[in-house]
Amino acid sequence: MNEVNNREVLIWLNSIGVSNVTVNKLLRYFENISDIWKVSTDEILSLKGIRSSVKDKIISKRKESVLENILIKIKKNDINVMTVFDEDYPNRLRYIYNNPAVLYYKGSFSEVDKLSIGIVGSRKATSYGKWVSGKFSNELSELGITIISGMAKGIDTEAHKGALKGSGRTIAVLGSGLDNIYPKNNKKLYDRICECGAVVSEFPLGTEPYASNFPQRNRIISGLSLGILVIEATEKSGSLITVEHAIEQGKEVFAIPGNINSIFSRGTNYLIKDGAKIVMDIEDILEEIDEFKNISIRSDEKFDYSELSSMEMKIIECIRKEPTHCDNIVYMTGLDISTVSSTLTILELKGIVKELPGRVYILC
Structure with missing residues (x-):
């Protein structure tokens, strides 16, 4: 066999489905993990604490053609790979429990990603939850904080979009x-x-989005982050698994309070009851994490309201803090429904407000 290095062996083991737990055991057995490519079949079969099915897999897949096909597939898909043997492997992941031996990625990592916050929540998010996710991620990203999430529907998607x-x-x-x-x-x-x-992703190319993969990937979201913000979550939400990982890793946990009658707020409200920090604005996050304390918040308004009419400003004040239903705007301003509707339309055309489903309005 041709010489195979430690890095390539890690990628090969990951790609044939050998878990991180088993890889860590192998790293204790072999001074160089690449030795597993050279030793006899009998020596592999004699390894203790490793399932027979895993040993059989290692033996049957220990072929140059298998490794070559893996590396070709990675290159063909324009995928970057980092392993625990690489200097650019994220330090925050090196020391978490069951840290991923291999990471596949597209794009790039940067020094600025050291200032990061994880944002997670329900896939079946409410309009309010989506608004909060977009608002907080947008405001934090404007301060140079990297937003980390899982690209799932709902809260995750809005967090990435806001950033x-x-x-x-x-x-x-x-x-x-x-x-x-x-x-x-x-x-x-x-x-x-x-x-x-x-x-x-720590999962090799070709891996389907199996439900069992998501709790596993959550430890990477929390591992890369200085803290985790939970926006909406049911009592048995996968987001709470991310919180468990964050607590294990010694990370700060933040939660957005919600309606006590909403199933999507039960998880977050229980987190607050159990000691998570309640978050009303980004200052609540910045003041809690040491690395964020030197970040100054820019106070400039996004829009110039100086030329708006008093009627337009009345409506803006109603929706400045949270999404508000058209009927509530009518009630709070004392204006008739036709005036409120036409003014909202004008504000939409000006790019100042946006309508959400159900005649709910927010500031852009």
Whole structure:
């Protein structure tokens, strides 16, 4: 056999389905993991603490053609690979439990990603939850903080979009191989993240988005982040698994409070009850994490309201803090429905407000 290095052996083991736990055992057995490519079949069969099915897999797949096909597939898909043997492997991941031996990625990592926050929440997010996710990720990214999430529907998707809207960086950690974009309708978002950050996975190419993969990938989201913000979550949400990883890793946990009658707020409200920091604005996050304390918040308004009418300003004040239904705007302003509707239309045309489903309005 040709000489195979440690790095290539890690990629090969990962690609044939050998778990990180087993890889760590092999790293204890062999001074150089590449030795597994050279030793006899009997020596592999004699390894203790490793399942027979895994040993058989290693023996049957220990072929130059298998490794060559893996490396060709990676190159063909324009995938970058980093391993725990590489200097550019993220330091925050080196010391977490069950750290990924191999990471596949598109895009790039940057020094600025050291200032990062993970944002997670429900796939079946409410309009309010999506608004909060976009708002917080946008405001944090404008301060140079990288947003890390999982590119799932709902809260994750809005977190990435908010970061991109803020011209910031964002990292998506997938529960599938990088050639299996999930959800598929996030293909454009996937491409944009690759341009302004990175899409990452520990799963080899060809891996489908199996449900069991997502709890596993959550430890990478929390591992790369200085803290985790949970925006909406049910009592048994996968987001709470990310929180468990964050607590294990010694990371700060933040939660957005929600309606006590909403199933999508039960998880976050229980987190707050159990000691997570309640978050009302980004200052609540910045003041809690040491690395963020020197970041100054820019106070400039996004829009120039000086030329708006008093009626327009009345309506803007109603929706400045949160999404508001048209009927509530009518009630709070005392204006008739036709006046409110026509003024909202004008503000939409000016790019100041945006209508959400159900006649709910927010500031852009």
